[in-house]
Amino acid sequence: MLTYIIRRLLYAIPIILGVNMLTAALFFQINTPDDMARRMLGEKNVTVDAIENWKREHGYDRPAFVNTGASGTAMFTQTVFFQKSAPLLWFDFGRSDRNNINIGLEIRNRMWPSLAVSIPIFMAGLIVEIFIAMMLAYWRGSVLDLAVVVLSVVMMSVSTLFYIIAGQFMLGKVFKLFPISGYDTGIYSFKFLVLPVVIGVISSMGVGVRFYRTVFLEEMGRDYIRTARAKGLSEGTVLFKHGLRNAMIPVLTNVVVSIPFLFYGSLLMETFFAIPGLGSFTIDAIQSQDFAVVRSMVYLGSILYIVGLILTDISYTLFDPRIRLG
Amino acid sequence: MKESQTPVVEVIGLKTYFRSSSGVARAVDGVSFGIRKGSTFALVGESGCGKSVTALSIIGLIDRHSGWIEGGKVRLGNEELTSLDESTMRQVRGMRVSMIFQEPMTSLNPVICVGEQVAEGIRLHQKASKQDARVITVAMLSRVGFDEPERIYRAYPHTLSGGQRQRVMIAMAVACKPELLIADEPTTALDVTIQEGIVRLIKEMQSETSMAVLLITHNMALVYKNADEVGVMYAGKIVEAGSVKTLFSKPLHPYTIKLLRSMPVAGQRTHALDAIRGSVPDAASYPSGCRFSGRCPREMAGCAQKEPELVLRGQEHGHPVACHLYDAPFMASRSARLVASAEGVPAPLDKTHNERPVLLEVRNLKTWYPIRRGLFKRVVGHVKAVDGISLSIRKGMTLALVGESGCGKSTAGKSIIRLITPDAGEVLYMGKDLCAMKEGELRPLRRRMQMIFQDPYSSLDPRRTIMNTVGEGLEILYPEMSRRSRIAKTASVLERVGLGYDALNRYPHEFSGGQRQRIGIARALAVEPEFIVCDEAVSALDVSVQAQILNLLKSIQLDMGIAMLFITHDLGVVEYMADEVAVMYDGKIVEHGNVEEIFARPRHEYTKKLLAAVPRIDSALIESLKLPVVPAAWP
Ligand SMILES: Nc1ncnc2c1ncn2[C@@H]1O[C@H](COP(=O)(O)OP(=O)(O)OP(=O)(O)O)[C@@H](O)[C@H]1O
Ligand code: SF4
Ligand SMILES: [Mg+2]
Numbered sequence: 001m002l003t004y005i006i007r008r009l010l011y012a013i014p015i016i017l018g019v020n021m022l023t024a025a026l027f028f029q030i031n032t033p034d035d036m037a038r039r040m041l042g043e044k045n046v047t048v049d050a051i052e053n054w055k056r057e058h059g060y061d062r063p064a065f066v067n068t069g070a071s072g073t074a075m076f077t078q079t080v081f082f083q084k085s086a087p088l089l090w091f092d093f094g095r096s097d098r099n100n101i102n103i104g105l106e107i108r109n110r111m112w113p114s115l116a117v118s119i120p121i122f123m124a125g126l127i128v129e130i131f132i133a134m135m136l137a138y139w140r141g142s143v144l145d146l147a148v149v150v151l152s153v154v155m156m157s158v159s160t161l162f163y164i165i166a167g168q169f170m171l172g173k174v175f176k177l178f179p180i181s182g183y184d185t186g187i188y189s190f191k192f193l194v195l196p197v198v199i200g201v202i203s204s205m206g207v208g209v210r211f212y213r214t215v216f217l218e219e220m221g222r223d224y225i226r227t228a229r230a231k232g233l234s235e236g237t238v239l240f241k242h243g244l245r246n247a248m249i250p251v252l253t254n255v256v257v258s259i260p261f262l263f264y265g266s267l268l269m270e271t272f273f274a275i276p277g278l279g280s281f282t283i284d285a286i287q288s289q290d291f292a293v294v295r296s297m298v299y300l301g302s303i304l305y306i307v308g309l310i311l312t313d314i315s316y317t318l319f320d321p322r323i324r325l326g
Numbered sequence: 327m328k329e330s331q332t333p334v335v336e337v338i339g340l341k342t343y344f345r346s347s348s349g350v351a352r353a354v355d356g357v358s359f360g361i362r363k364g365s366t367f368a369l370v371g372e373s374g375c376g377k378s379v380t381a382l383s384i385i386g387l388i389d390r391h392s393g394w395i396e397g398g399k400v401r402l403g404n405e406e407l408t409s410l411d412e413s414t415m416r417q418v419r420g421m422r423v424s425m426i427f428q429e430p431m432t433s434l435n436p437v438i439c440v441g442e443q444v445a446e447g448i449r450l451h452q453k454a455s456k457q458d459a460r461v462i463t464v465a466m467l468s469r470v471g472f473d474e475p476e477r478i479y480r481a482y483p484h485t486l487s488g489g490q491r492q493r494v495m496i497a498m499a500v501a502c503k504p505e506l507l508i509a510d511e512p513t514t515a516l517d518v519t520i521q522e523g524i525v526r527l528i529k530e531m532q533s534e535t536s537m538a539v540l541l542i543t544h545n546m547a548l549v550y551k552n553a554d555e556v557g558v559m560y561a562g563k564i565v566e567a568g569s570v571k572t573l574f575s576k577p578l579h580p581y582t583i584k585l586l587r588s589m590p591v592a593g594q595r596t597h598a599l600d601a602i603r604g605s606v607p608d609a610a611s612y613p614s615g616c617r618f619s620g621r622c623p624r625e626m627a628g629c630a631q632k633e634p635e636l637v638l639r640g641q642e643h644g645h646p647v648a649c650h651l652y653d654a655p656f657m658a659s660r661s662a663r664l665v666a667s668a669e670g671v672p673a674p675l676d677k678t679h680n681e682r683p684v685l686l687e688v689r690n691l692k693t694w695y696p697i698r699r700g701l702f703k704r705v706v707g708h709v710k711a712v713d714g715i716s717l718s719i720r721k722g723m724t725l726a727l728v729g730e731s732g733c734g735k736s737t738a739g740k741s742i743i744r745l746i747t748p749d750a751g752e753v754l755y756m757g758k759d760l761c762a763m764k765e766g767e768l769r770p771l772r773r774r775m776q777m778i779f780q781d782p783y784s785s786l787d788p789r790r791t792i793m794n795t796v797g798e799g800l801e802i803l804y805p806e807m808s809r810r811s812r813i814a815k816t817a818s819v820l821e822r823v824g825l826g827y828d829a830l831n832r833y834p835h836e837f838s839g840g841q842r843q844r845i846g847i848a849r850a851l852a853v854e855p856e857f858i859v860c861d862e863a864v865s866a867l868d869v870s871v872q873a874q875i876l877n878l879l880k881s882i883q884l885d886m887g888i889a890m891l892f893i894t895h896d897l898g899v900v901e902y903m904a905d906e907v908a909v910m911y912d913g914k915i916v917e918h919g920n921v922e923e924i925f926a927r928p929r930h931e932y933t934k935k936l937l938a939a940v941p942r943i944d945s946a947l948i949e950s951l952k953l954p955v956v957p958a959a960w961p
Contacts, residue, residue, distance in 0.1 A: 141391040223432040229387055230427075231447040231498070232420035234413075245437045321482040322436060 001317075005310060012306045019302040020085050020295070024064070027291055033060035033080070039289055040098060058097055058292075059083055084295060093296040098288050103296050107278065113183055114265030114277030116193055121200035121269075122262055126255065129205060133212030137220055138239055148209065155206030164272045167199040181274040196273045200266065212251065219247040248319045256312040260304035264297075333360030333401075334538040335384070335423075335506045340398035340408075342376075342383045344609070351609035353379040355562035356398070358636075361506065361555075364536035366529075368549040368570075370585070371559035372868045373839075374606045377542045380559075381508045383408075384540070385423050386415045402505065421451040424499040426528075428511035430491035434483040440491075441467070441479025444498045451502045466497040470527060489520040493527065500531045507532070510542045517731045518895045522939045525552055544868060546589060547898075547941040550574055558582045561607055561617035564636055568645025574947065578647040580624045583951050586943075588873035590902030592922070593945035598880065599902070601873035605838050616650065624651060624956055628661020651954050664956050682720040685889045686742070686857060690714045691751035691761075693734075693741045711737040713913035714751065719857070722887035726894060726904035726921070728936070734913045735893045739859040742891065743775040744768060755857075773803045776850035778843075780862035785846060786834040792845055793830040796820065799853040816852060823848045823878055840871035847878065851886075859891045864899065876903060897940050901925065909933045 031039075037054040038046050055061040060080055063069075067078040076082055087094060093103035136145045172180035178195040219225070220243050228242045229235075265279030274280075278297070285293035316323045342354040354376045361367040369377045382388050384400050386407060400407040402422060407415065427433045435443055444466060445459040454462060460479070467475035470493040483491055492512060499507055509528060513521035525548065532539055541553055549556055550570060557567040558579065566579040577583045587600035594600075604621045607613060613620050615630040622629065629650055636648040643652050650656040694708035711734040719725045727735050741748040744760050753760040755771060763771075776799075779785040786795055797816045800807060807815075817827050823844040834842055843863065850858055860879070864872040880903065883890060892903055900907055900921060907924055909917040909932065916930040928934045 223427060223429055224435040226387060227427060227433045227443075227495070227498075228435065228446075230385060230419055230425045232416045232418070232450060233446065234416060242435050242438070246435065249437075320437060321439075322484045 001314075004313070008306070008310050008313075015306065016299070016302050020088070020299060021065075021081065023295060023298045024081050024085070027294065028064050028080075031289055031291070036060065036097065036289060036291060084292075085299075088296065088299045094292055096285075096290050097292045098285075098290045103293055106281065107296070107300070110265075110276055110278045110281050111263055113189070113275050114270065114279060115262060116189055117196050117200070117269055117273075117275055117277065118262040118265055120193065120197045121204075121266070122258070124197065125201045125204055125208060128201060129208035130212050130251075132205075132209050133216055134239065134244070136209070136213045137216035137243070138235065140217060140220070149213070152206040152210045152213075155202070156210070157206075158203075160203040160268055163199050163203040164268070167195060167202075168272075171195055171198075181272065183273075183275045192273070192275070196269045196275065200269055211254065212247075215247050215250050216243060219243045222246070245319065249316065252315050252319065253312060256315045257305075257308035259311060260308045261301075263304060264301065331362065334363050334403070335540075336360040336399075336401040337380070337384065338399045338401065340380065340383055340400065341396035342379050342388055342393060343396045344379075344393040346392075346610050348608065349610040352396075352562050352612065353393070353609045354383060355612075357557075357559070357562070357564055358398075359555075359557050359564065359567060361538040361540060363505075363538055364532065365554040366532070366539040366541055366552060368541045368543065368553035368556045369559055369564075370542075370544060370546065370549055370556060372544065372585075372606050372870055374609070375559045376562045376609070377559055378510055381425065381510050381540060381542055384506075385419055385425050385508060386410070386412075387419075387425075417451070420447045420504075421502045422504055423506045423508065424502070424504045425508040425510065426492070426495045426499050426512045428514050430488050430495060430515060433495060434491055436483055439480050439482055440486070440494045441481075444494065444501060447498060448501050462501065463497070466501050467494070470494070470497045470531075471523075488516050489524065492516060492524050496524070496527055496531065500535065500537070503535045504537055506538045506540065508540045508542070511544070512541075513548065514543065514545070518897075519730050519936055519939045521548075522941065545941075546586060546869070547943045550943050551941045558585070561612050562609060563617065563648065565618070565649070566645070566647045567636070572644050574943075576644060577951060578643055578645070578652060578954070579618075579649050580622050580651070580953060581618050583953055584623065585869060586948055586951055588870050589943065589948060590873070590876055590896075590898045591943065591945040591948050592901040592925075593949045594902055598877045599873035601877055602870040603874075605840060605871065616648075618649075623953055625665040626650065626661060626956065627663040627665060628656065628659065629665070631661070632656070651956070662956070682722055684718050685721045685756065687718040687752075687754040688742055689716050689752040689754070691716070691738070691741055691748050691753065693737050693746055693748045695737075710913045712741055712748070715908075715910070715913075715915045717908050717915060717918055719889050719891060720905075721856075721889055722883065723905045724883065724890040724892050724903050726892045726900040726907045727910055728894060728897070728900055728907060729910035729932075730936075731895070733910050735910055736861050738910065739777065739861050739891055739893050743777060743857070743859055745777065773799070773853045774856045775859070776853065776855040776857070777859045777861065778846050778850050778863045780865055786842060788834055791831050791833060792820070792825075795834075796845065796849045796852050799849065803853055816848075819848045819852045820845075822851065822882070824874075838871075840867055840874060843867060843871075843875055844878070847875070847882075851882065854886070855888060857889045857891070859893070861893045862895070863892075865894065865896065872899075879903070897925075897937070898942060901945075909936070 033055050034051055037051040037060070041050055041054055052061070062078055062080050062083065065079055065081050067075050070078045091104065093107065095101060096103055132148065136148055139145055168180045171177045172195060179192055183189060183192050220239070225238060225242060228238045263278065265277035267279040267283055269275065270277045270279035271283055281293065282297045285297065337360070338358050340354055340357045341352070344351040344353055357376070357380055359367060369380060371377055379388070383395055384407065388395065395408050398408070402418065407418065410418065434440060441460070441463050445463040448454050448459040448462050449456065464475045464479055467478050472478045472493065486494065507528070512528065513524050516524060528539065529552065541549070543549060553570050555567070555569050556573050557564040558581065559565070560581050566573065566577065566582050573582065574586070577586060584600060584602045588602060590599060602621055607617065613630065615632055616622070616634050619625050619629045632650070634648045634650045634653065636646050638646045639652045656662060691712055692714050693712040694710050696705040697707045697709060698705055715738055717725065727738065729735050737746065740746045742753055744753070748761055751761065760768065760771065793813065793816055796819060797812050800812050800815060813830070817830060820827070820829055825841065825844055825848070834845065837845065864875050867875060876899065879890070882888060892899070894900060904921050906919060907921045908915050909924070909930065911930070911932040917924055917928065917933050924933065925937065928937055
C-alpha cells in the first residue's frame with residue numbers, strides 16, 4: 001500500500017510539472033507580461049518605464065521559459081516559469097499580481113466558505129440521489145420508476161442557471177424565506193447557505209439519480225444476485241446486503257475523486273450567491289488576468305486531482321477484496 | 327436409488343412466456359415431467375430450447391418484468407408452487423428447492439466471504455443463531471471436500487478456483503437438505519478433469535439426503551453416466567422422455583438421434599458428422615406443425631401442418647415421443663410422404679494416412695510472462711507458460727493440443743505463429759526458423775499461418791461488415807488486388823463456409839454463434855493459409871453446431887491440404903478430428919503421438935487422469951443409432 005502511494009506520488013511529478021507549463025504557456029500566449037502590466041496599471045497613458053517597472057517589481061522581467069542570456073542551469077532557472085513555479089512546490093503561492101495580497105492566506109481564508117457550501121451539497125446530494133435510486137431499483141419497472149426517470153431527464157436538461165435564478169426568485173424574492181445572496185461568518189452563515197445548498201442539490205439530482213439507478217440495476221442483474229434470491233432471501237436483503245455493497249465499487253469511482261475538489265468550491269454557485277470562497281476567487285482572477293492567482297489555483301487543482309485518484313484507489317480496497325494495491 | 331413411485335416434484339403443462347422484441351417468446355410451452363425421490367432427471371437439448379427457463383420457473387425466479395408463467399402447475403409434495411405468493415415462495419427457495427448455476431465465477435458475491443454466503447441461508451431457513459450457522463457451515467464445507475473449512479469460510483470467491491467455488495455453491499444449495507436440487511449446467515464452465523468430481527459430489531449428497539435432482543446439461547455423456555431419466559427438449563417442449571437406458575439404446579425421435587449422432591467420437595473419424603442442419607428456431611416464431619420440421623431429416627408432407635403430441639404409442643416403442651413417425655394413423659395417411667429436402671447419410675471422408683512431409687517443427691519453445699512487483703514494477707519472476715515444448719505438424723494433418731486450463735495451450739499456439747514472441751527455442755516452418763526472423767521477413771509468411779479463436783463474437787469487430795472483416799487480410803496481403811476481385815474472392819470464401827452472398831454487408835451481431843464461427847473460419851481461409859491454429863474453436867458451440875463446424879473444418883482440410891493445430895479440452899473432438907495428439911501439462915508436453923495409441927495406452931499420469939476423468943459415450947453405441955426408415959412412399 002505504502003509503496004503504491006509513493007509510486008503514485010512519483011508519477012504525479014511529471015503531471016504537475018506539465019500542467020504548470022501548459023498553463024504558463026497558454027497564459028503567456030494570450031497575455032504577454034507587457035499586456036499584464038498595461039492592464040494592471042490601467043490601459044491608458046502608460047509609459048514604457050512604468051511597464052518595465054511593474055514587470056521588475058512583479059518578477060516578469062525575465063524570459064518565459066529559456067533564458068538564452070544565461071548559461072548552465074541558470075538558463076532554465078532565470079526564467080519567469082521557474083521563478084514563479086518552483087515556490088509552488090512548497091506551497092509558497094506568493095502575492096497576487098493585481099492587488100498584492102498574500103495568496104496563501106487568501107486561500108486559507110476563503111477555503112471555509114467554499115467548504116460550507118460544497119460539503120452540504122455533496123453529502124445531501126449523495127444521500128438523496130442514492131436513496132431515490134435504490135427505491136427505483138427496488139420498484140423497477142413500476143409507474144414510479146418510469147415517472148422519476150422521465151423527471152430526471154427533464155431535470156438534467158434544464159440549465160443550472162435556471163435553477164439558481166428561479167430559486168432566488170421564488171424562495172428569496174417571492175416567499176422571502178432566505179436572503180437572495182451574501183455571506184456571513186460563523187453560525188450566521190447558515191441562513192445564507194440554505195438556498196445555494198438546496199439549489200445545488202436539485203440541479204445535480206437528475207444526473208445523479210439516473211447514474212445511480214443504472215449502477216444499481218446493472219448490479220441487480222448479476223448472477224450472484226440470482227444466487228441470493230435462490231437462497232430465499234427477501235428482495236430488501238438482496239438489494240441492501242448483496243447489491244449495495246457491490247454497487248459501491250462503481251459509485252466510488254464517481255464520488256471519491258471529487259472529494260478533494262470540495263475545497264475548490266463551486267464557481268457558479270459562489271459567483272451567483274456572492275459567497276467569498278475559492279470558486280469566486282478563481283473566477284475573479286481569470287477575469288482580471290491575475291496570473292499569480294490562476295497559476296496557484298491550477299497548481300492546487302492538479303494536486304487535488306492526484307489526491308483524489310489516490311483516495312479512490314485506496315477506497316476500492318475497502319469495498320472490494322479483489323483489489324490490493326502494490 | 328429409486329425409493330418411491332410418487333414424484334417429489336411434478337411439472338404439469340408448464341408454460342413460461344417472455345415479452346421480446348419480436349413478439350411473445352414461448353420459451354417453455356407445455357412441459358410435463360416428474361422426478362421421484364432420490365432419482366435424477368436430466369433435461370437435455372440445444373442452447374435456447376428452454377431448459378434454464380424451466381428450472382427458473384420451478385424455483386420461481388422468472389424475471390417478473392419480462393416474463394410470466396402462462397399456464398401449468400409445479401407440484402412439490404402437496405403444494406402448488408406457481409400459485410404461491412412471493413413471501414411463501416421465499417420459504418420454499420433455498421429450503422425445499424435449491425439451485426446450482428453454471429457460472430461459479432460470477433454466481434458468488436465477490437465482496438462477501440463465502441462462509442457468510444453459505445451461512446446466510448442456514449440462518450434464514452433453520453432459524454439458527456449466528457454461531458450455530460457458522461458451525462453448520464463449517465461442517466458443510468468440510469462435507470463438500472474442503473480440508474481447511476475454517477480457512478475457506480473466511481475466503482473471498484476470487485481466491486478460490488472454479489471447482490472450489492462450485493463446491494461452495496453445492497454446500498450452499500444442500501445445506502438445508504432440500505427435496506429438489508436443480509443443477510443448471512453445473513460443470514460446463516469447469517475444467518474437464520474436475521467435472522467428474524463435482525458430479526460425484528452431487529451424487530453423494532443425493533444419496534445422503536435422497537433429494538430429487540434436476541440435472542440440466544448439454545453434455546450427453548454426463549447424462550448417460552449420471553441420470554436415471556431424461557427429457558429431450560426442443561423449442562420449448564419435451565419431444566422424447568424415458569429412462570436413460572432405453573433412451574440411449576433405442577432413441578425414437580429424429581432430434582434425439584441426430585443430437586446423439588452429432589457427437590464427435592472415434593468411430594466417426596472416416597465420416598462427416600451427422601450434423602443437424604440449421605439452428606434452433608427463435609422462441610417468438612416457431613414453425614407451424616412439428617417444431618423440428620425444417621431441420622428434420624425425416625420430415626414428411628404433413629409434419630408442418632399438424633403438431634405431434636408427446637404420448638406413449640403402444641409398448642413396442644417403449645417410451646413417450648412426440649413425432650408423427652410413430653403415429654400409426656398419420657403414417658397411414660397421405661401426409662406420410664418424405665419431403666424432398668430431407669437429407670441422406672453423411673458422405674464418407676477420404677483421408678489417407680500416408681506419410682506426409684513435416685510442415686512445421688517446434689523445438690524447445692519457451693514463452694515466459696514476467697511477474698512484476700515493488701515500487702518500480704521490477705521483474706521478480708516468471709510464469710513459465712510455455713516451458714520448452716517440442717512438436718511437429720505434418721502437411722494437411724491435424725495435431726490436437728490438450729491439457730487443463732492454464733497449462734499454456736493458447737500461449738503455445740500464439741507463440742508458434744508468432745502472435746507472441748517466444749523467449750527461446752525454434753519454430754521451423756518448412757526449414758526456416760520463424761523465431762529468428764524480424765517482423766519484415768515474417769510478413770510474407772503471416773498469410774500462410776492463421777488463427778481461429780474460441781469466442782466468435784469478441785474476435786470479430788462489431789462495427790465492421792463481414793466484407794471488411796473477411797476481406798481485411800486480402801487487403802493487407804494483396805494491396806494491388808482490385809476491389810471487385812476482392813469482393814468476388816470474399817464471397818466465394820463465404821460460400822465455402824456455408825454463408826450466402828447476402829452476408830457480405832451485414833454486421834457480426836446479426837449472426838448466431840455458429841455463423842460467427844463460420845465467419846471466423848472464412849477470415850482465416852480468405853488468405854489461403856497452409857496452417858491454421860484453432861484455439862478452442864468449437865468449445866462454445868452446441869453439439870449440433872459444433873458438428874457442422876467440425877465437418878466444415880475437416881472438408882476444408884481435405885480440399886486444401888491445410889495443417890491444423892487444434893487446441894481443445896474435448897477428448898471426443900480430439901478423437902474425431904486429430905491424427906496426432908500432444909498432451910500439455912504445466913507448460914510442458916508430457917506425451918505426443920498417434921491419437922489411437924495414446925488414448926488406448928496413456929503413459930503419463932496426467933494423461934491417464936484426463937482420460938479417466940472425462941465421461942465418454944461408447945463410440946459403438948453412437949454408431950449403432952440409425953434414423954427410422956420411412957416406409958413406402960405414397961405414389
Ligand atoms: N429474461 C428473458 N427475456 C426474454 N427471453 C428470454 C429470457 N430468458 C430466456 N429467454 C428466451 O427463452 C428461450 C429459452 O432460453 P433458456 O435460457 O431456457 O435456454 P437453455 O435451454 O437453458 O439454453 P442454454 O443451453 O444456452 O442454457 C430462449 O429463446 C431465450 O432467448
Ligand atoms: S418426422 Fe415429422 S413429426 Fe417427426 S420430428 Fe420429423 S418433422 Fe417432426
Ligand atoms: Mg441454460
